[in-house]
Amino acid sequence: LSYSDLGGLIGNICHKIGLKYGIQGLWMNVHTKEFDPTTTSTKLILSTNVKDIFDFLGYNYEQYIKGFDNENEFFQWIIDGKYFCSIYFDDNQLNHAHRQRTSKRPIYIKFREYLNIKDLLNNSINESAEDQNELIRIVREKALIYFNKQQDYDKGLNQRQEKRLFKDKYNGRFFSDIDGKNHMIRVHMENFQRRIAKTDEEFHQWVLNTDNDIIQSEIDKYKYELKQNQSS
Incomplete structure (x- = not known):
């Protein structure tokens, strides 16, 4: 398993809960207006420490260091994370561009097959936009507290608001x-x-x-x- 395989699946989950995950670590985009991705944003790095990131997301860091004997063991490790939700991997919930990208990723296809075998995709429950936004709000608040980034978040938000006010005036x-x-x-x-x-x-x-x-x-x-x- 490559880092891109792991990062791709975790990144998909993080995206659904209002965070971003990749080789740079864990971060969130601070938009001028919360839940409105059309507004300008700044990147707030939450952590680059893999153990801290996995602890927050509910992944077994020791198992990650030890490694996985096979793909199914890795897939189960992903499922056991705190914020995993099978609907995040339901093709019907993806836009066309995202569906096109994931259809070309072998690990994503295999993971969906594993979810089907476990009958997890059929049991996924649709969430309303309001419920999803509430989850995002809660997770982001928890992340700011966990990584001690509330002050940086407020500073970034104030900077965006000041920049917009400056341009207006x-x-x-x-x-x-x-x-x-x-x-x-x-x-x-x-x-x-x-x-x-x-x-x-x-x-x-x-x-x-x-x-x-x-x-x-x-x-x-x-x-x-x-x-x-x-x-x-």
Whole structure:
């Protein structure tokens, strides 16, 4: 058995419970809006320690180190994990792209055959989206506590929210009406920034802490002075 075989099956389970697993370890994507994968996200590494990861997921680390005598023993080890659910391997629950990928993985096909022999796929129970989201929320909360990452999670979430707020309050559209030269927008933004603050961090905080009307007023002053200088 290769690491990719093990990682692929565990990774599939982790994906269903709101986590990610691979050669980089165990992580979660922190989205600006929870349960909305269309929003921007940052990667929060939970752990790179295999034993800690397996302990959290409920896998027998000693058995993993010892190795498996055959594929069936490995498959049973996967099933015995805390978060295993047979429906995660039901083709009817996969989108087309995922189904296409898994259909080309021999270990995935063999694992499904093993589940069929055990009659586990036929006993799988559909979960509503609400139930699945609740499970994801619980698992992610447990993971943050277990790996002591709550503070990092909050920091990452705040950074995403601050970035979105910054872009809402200050972006290129405020300068798009200057001379009709879009290629100069970035130059005007940088010139305006230097006018307000000495460093990027100072300017970032100024935008976040300043009322929208005041920001607009300062930009209007910049435009007025620019026009005056150009006409003189």
